[in-house]
Amino acid sequence: xxxQGSFGVAAWIKTTSAATQIVAQQRxxxxxxxxxxxxxxxxxxxxxxxxxxxxFSTRQVNDGNWHHIVGARETSGIAKIYIDGVLxxxxxxxxxxxxxxxxxVTIGGDLRANREYFNGMIDDLxxxxxxxxxxEVTQLVxxxxxxxxxxxxxxxxxxxxxxxxxxxxGTCFGATCPLAGVAGQVREGAxxxxxxxxxxxxxxxxxxxxxxxx
Numbered sequence: 001x002x003x004q005g006s007f008g009v010a011a012w013i014k015t016t017s018a019a020t021q022i023v024a025q026q027r028x029x030x031x032x033x034x035x036x037x038x039x040x041x042x043x044x045x046x047x048x049x050x051x052x053x054x055x056f057s058t059r060q061v062n063d064g065n066w067h068h069i070v071g072a073r074e075t076s077g078i079a080k081i082y083i084d085g086v087l088x089x090x091x092x093x094x095x096x097x098x099x100x101x102x103x104x105v106t107i108g109g110d111l112r113a114n115r116e117y118f119n120g121m122i123d124d125l126x127x128x129x130x131x132x133x134x135x136e137v138t139q140l141v142x143x144x145x146x147x148x149x150x151x152x153x154x155x156x157x158x159x160x161x162x163x164x165x166x167x168x169x170g171t172c173f174g175a176t177c178p179l180a181g182v183a184g185q186v187r188e189g190a191x192x193x194x195x196x197x198x199x200x201x202x203x204x205x206x207x208x209x210x211x212x213x214x
Contacts, residue, residue: 007128007130008132010071012066013067014066014121017040022037022118023040023125024038025038027112045061050096051096059083061083073131084141087137144165147162148162148164149199154180176198179191179197
């Protein structure tokens with residue numbers, strides 16, 4: 001990333017560590033003139049551009065749950081941190097262009113200093129060629145499914161695992177449960193009898209769709 005245009009970095013992360021750990025970083029082989037970083041430090045999201053801006057979120061994200069984090073820099077030099085689709089922090093800054101030298105972008109650690117390695121999971125990391133708006137951040141969050149049942153649970157299952165971060169598992173009871181553990185198209189599937197088998201998902205506001213225009 002070089003120049004004075006706006007940009008952003010976004011990723012899904014999951015960690016319980018209180019250490020300083022890098023999600024994504026750019027810097028040159030000798031100095032820091034090209035540097036930016038998005039990291040988690042003591043559970044707080046840190047978003048930094050060398051001599052441009054530096055700030056921390058007000059909210060911690062090291063609770064062992066999935067969180068979507070975004071660092072954005074606008075053309076005014078102002079930087080922003082979003083967590084789970086919500087603006088958490090606005091950071092005053094100076095519009096300083098990262099130098100267009102030979103740089104390395106690393107995911108999950110600082111290779112030059114051999115430190116600050118990420119302890120946890122990182123998923124769907126993207127570098128954006130403009131600072132995302134609040135609506136665009138919401139779109140990034142909702143790109144991840146809010147419900148996903150593989151239905152490949154073992155035979156005899158009465159709970160069907162939701163593999164999303166929301167963990168809204170499906171349940172069934174007694175004779176109305178489908179037969180689990182049957183060979184399917186992708187791994188195993190569940191066989192429904194066409195009479196009274198069903199699986200229910202408890203009502204949850206997390207299944208609500210975003211407003212029109214997002």
